[in-house]
Amino acid sequence: MNQNQFKQLFDLYFEQVRNYIFYRSGDPELATDIAQDTFMRIWEKQLDPESGKEKALCYKIAGDIFVSNYRKQKTAIKFAASAVQKNSNMATDDQISYNELKAKYEQALSAMNEKQRVVFLMSRNDGLKYQEIASTLNISVKAVEKRISKALEYLDKQLIHEQ
Known part of the structure; x- marks a missing residue:
């Protein structure tokens, strides 16, 4: 052609x-x-x-x-x-793990000593500094530090070492 x-x-x-x-x-x-x-x-x-x-x-x-x-x-x-299915499965697995951990966290918080829980949540959720927590609760900064330390030890024991 x-x-x-x-x-x-x-x-x-x-x-x-x-x-x-x-x-x-x-x-x-x-x-x-x-x-x-x-x-x-x-x-x-x-x-x-x-x-x-x-x-x-x-x-x-x-x-x-x-x-x-x-x-x-x-x-x-x-x-x-x-590929999307594999990623969504992983996301689903991650979501399940997250939900399980969140449930354990909430359960551990509710079982925590009230004084520790109040100080811990004021620090972590409200973002208050130790000095602000101390003045709000009318306690010393050392008491705030000790309660936070005890709260973290308790959460560590309940969430990480219990698995």
Whole structure:
């Protein structure tokens, strides 16, 4: 096939092939890409269709490229979905572990000595400094330090060493 014959084939069938793929895919960019690939393949392989079968050859090549592209996309989507599934399983496992730890933490807090719990929560949840806690509760800073230390030891024993 010479350059003039190829140009005539391209001019005659490009838009039809593009529309054919567009109707199958609904994606105008994909349709244009596949139509271009179709004619590139014809040119690169120097295909010389029999007279009257040019259109059939173009449609056959375009259809094959479309199916091949679809299979690649399907495989890629399947792979991505399995990766997301693995990540969501890990996230689910992490969420379960977090929920279990949170339940243990809340249980340990409720069982903690009240003086220790109050000081601990004022420090950790409210973000108060030891001096602020001491003045609020009308106790010494050393008492705050000791109660926090005891609270941390208790939580360590309940949450970490009990597992």
